[in-house]
Amino acid sequence: MAATPTTPAADEAYDVIVLGAGPTGENLADRAHAAGLSAVIVESELVGGECSYWACMPSKALLRPVTARSDARRVPGLQGAADGSLDAPAVLTHRDAVAAHWKDDGQVRWLDSAGIDLVRGHGRLAGPRRVVVDDGERTLTARHAVAVCTGSRPVLPPVPGLAEARPWTSRAATSSQAVPGHLVVVGGGVVGVEMATAWRALGASVTLLVRGDGLLPRMEPFAGQLVAAALTEAGVDLRTGTEVREVRREIPGGPVTVVLDAPGGPGGPGGAGRDDIVADELLIATGRAPRTADIGLETVGLAPGSWLDVDDTCRVSGVTGGWLYGVGDVNHRALLTHQGKYQARIAGAAIAARARGVPILESDPWGAHAATADTRAVPQVVFTDPEAASVGLTAAAAERAGHRFQVVDQDLGAVAGAFLYADGYRGRARMIVDLDREVLLGATFVGPGVSELLHSATVAVAGEVPIERLWHAVPAYPTISEVWLRLLETYRG
Ligand SMILES: Cc1cc2nc3c(=O)[nH]c(=O)nc-3n(C[C@H](O)[C@H](O)[C@H](O)COP(=O)(O)OP(=O)(O)OC[C@H]3O[C@@H](n4cnc5c(N)ncnc54)[C@H](O)[C@@H]3O)c2cc1C
Numbered sequence: 001m002a003a004t005p006t007t008p009a010a011d012e013a014y015d016v017i018v019l020g021a022g023p024t025g026e027n028l029a030d031r032a033h034a035a036g037l038s039a040v041i042v043e044s045e046l047v048g049g050e051c052s053y054w055a056c057m058p059s060k061a062l063l064r065p066v067t068a069r070s071d072a073r074r075v076p077g078l079q080g081a082a083d084g085s086l087d088a089p090a091v092l093t094h095r096d097a098v099a100a101h102w103k104d105d106g107q108v109r110w111l112d113s114a115g116i117d118l119v120r121g122h123g124r125l126a127g128p129r130r131v132v133v134d135d136g137e138r139t140l141t142a143r144h145a146v147a148v149c150t151g152s153r154p155v156l157p158p159v160p161g162l163a164e165a166r167p168w169t170s171r172a173a174t175s176s177q178a179v180p181g182h183l184v185v186v187g188g189g190v191v192g193v194e195m196a197t198a199w200r201a202l203g204a205s206v207t208l209l210v211r212g213d214g215l216l217p218r219m220e221p222f223a224g225q226l227v228a229a230a231l232t233e234a235g236v237d238l239r240t241g242t243e244v245r246e247v248r249r250e251i252p253g254g255p256v257t258v259v260l261d262a263p264g265g266p267g268g269p270g271g272a273g274r275d276d277i278v279a280d281e282l283l284i285a286t287g288r289a290p291r292t293a294d295i296g297l298e299t300v301g302l303a304p305g306s307w308l309d310v311d312d313t314c315r316v317s318g319v320t321g322g323w324l325y326g327v328g329d330v331n332h333r334a335l336l337t338h339q340g341k342y343q344a345r346i347a348g349a350a351i352a353a354r355a356r357g358v359p360i361l362e363s364d365p366w367g368a369h370a371a372t373a374d375t376r377a378v379p380q381v382v383f384t385d386p387e388a389a390s391v392g393l394t395a396a397a398a399e400r401a402g403h404r405f406q407v408v409d410q411d412l413g414a415v416a417g418a419f420l421y422a423d424g425y426r427g428r429a430r431m432i433v434d435l436d437r438e439v440l441l442g443a444t445f446v447g448p449g450v451s452e453l454l455h456s457a458t459v460a461v462a463g464e465v466p467i468e469r470l471w472h473a474v475p476a477y478p479t480i481s482e483v484w485l486r487l488l489e490t491y492r493g
């Protein structure tokens with residue numbers, strides 16, 4: 001019997017099509033809509049993206065009880081109240097609520113209220129300004145722009161047996177319903193240290209394997225050192241200079257054997273060697289890759305699977321007609337929710353200006369149409385215990401960039417506010433001063449409660465506030481912010 005011919009659905013036209021409803025895509029669609037453009041978002045999983053369900057929000061829900069308990073333990077009079085272990089089931093239940101039980105009704109309601117259309121399904125480019133959803137079920141065309149906001153996914157290094165062992169990646173590490181007895185974490189970056197902190201405090205034995213000589217290699221070295229000391233004190237078995245050579249898991253869901261190339265002799269193939277670790281679970285936290293392998297990049301002359309190379313308006317380079325944008329993780333400028341949302345505001349404004357035919361965009365650094373902060377003033381908080389917070393350049397990055405600069409350090413524990421915040425407060429602050437322009441290039445704070453201190457530094461770095469004016473920004477006494485005064489006093493002599 002002949003198949004019934006189907007009529008192809010007519011193209012649906014919008015001013016802007018957004019691929020991916022993570023924090024970046026939502027904000028881009030919102031900006032476009034606020035500028036009077038029609039916008040549709042295509043989403044293959046949950047509206048809200050990685051951040052809401054398997055990244056920022058659930059991970060911070062797991063970490064908040066850890067830092068709250070530590071803070072309480074360091075305040076005289078409260079120690080007894082905060083003794084004992086965390087109530088793991090209560091923490092996991094709260095985490096489930098923070099992740100909205102992996103349902104996106106609330107975010108869909110927000111899209112509705114914002115006047116943004118939603119198409120569920122996998123979106124792919126099909127030539128200039130066209131997107132097909134779920135292999136042609138629907139075809140969308142864009143009058144002005146298509147914005148790829150498809151984010152990133154975890155990378156598994158090419159270790160024999162690793163993929164077959166089905167290790168945890170960030171999704172399982174933020175959504176697991178049970179605490180593993182023994183968790184091995186590979187990678188000493190942000191995901192590795194945050195998840196080692198959380199699962200250790202929830203009761204797991206944790207082994208953290210790092211191939212370099214320290215943690216958090218993109219931050220000032222003292223950040224990794226202080227976090228490493230605290231993790232070790234908390235009972236984490238931290239092993240640096242260690243490579244994973246092979247992984248074996250004979251029974252799905254059963255124990256996993258991690259074979260190491262560690263100093264002191266590798267374990268042999270077959271049986272368990274001296275340095276092998278047998279654990280209940282293995283988390284791989286070794287970085288991210290773009291989610292661009294299957295989005296039709298080849299139909300517009302780009303290489304599938306690549307990070308999208310963009311200009312400061314987030315427009316993708318090398319695409320005729322300039323209608324394609326790459327915003328958020330997918331452009332690899334700064335893999336952080338707040339930076340993706342910032343880029344979305346900038347790109348949304350640029351798309352709207354171009355749609356209106358504005359002849360010259362404000363595309364100089366710090367202009368309305370130029371993403372600038374995502375390369376020059378990126379704030380990041382690592383929510384470990386102690387917290388590590390930084391913005392702008394480290395000393396090493398300032399050196400590489402050829403600046404003439406001075407490093408100014410301060411013991412955070414010596415500040416009155418810190419002394420009151422916690423008994424035996426341990427922490428450190430550093431600012432990097434540009435000696436030619438007398439402004440801050442960067443700042444780093446490590447210690448309990450420093451996350452809320454970071455925005456002051458972000459304002460100073462992004463605003464290029466002259467040191468002589470910062471001298472008049474008087475921190476309230478007795479707060480941890482008084483570290484600013486100590487840093488400036490040290491610098492001015
Ligand atoms: C464990 C962890 C913790 C983190 N914690 C923080 C933190 O505390 N603070 C912070 O700032 N950042 C944090 N991040 C980083 C943050 O999660 C990302 O920077 C952020 O989610 C990027 O947003 P995005 O919108 O670019 O991409 P995503 O959030 O990844 O969203 C992309 C969306 O696109 C959809 N999609 C992909 N392909 C298609 C397609 N072909 N068709 C339709 N839809 C598609 C996906 O389903 C997804 O919903 C963390 C990351 C991890 C892994």
Ligand SMILES: NC(=O)c1ccc[n+]([C@@H]2O[C@H](COP(=O)([O-])OP(=O)(O)OC[C@H]3O[C@@H](n4cnc5c(N)ncnc54)[C@H](O)[C@@H]3O)[C@@H](O)[C@H]2O)c1
Binds near residue numbers: 243382
């Ligand atoms: N609090 C936050 O802001 C937060 C939290 C989590 C994640 N994130 C973002 O998510 C992104 C991903 O985080 P991540 O920790 O996966 O990546 P990352 O790039 O921060 O760290 C990955 C680490 O793994 C190491 N590594 C790479 N290959 C390895 C291998 N084969 N064996 C052992 N180690 C290896 C790297 O040297 C690096 O130190 C980051 O860019 C981060 O900004 C942010």
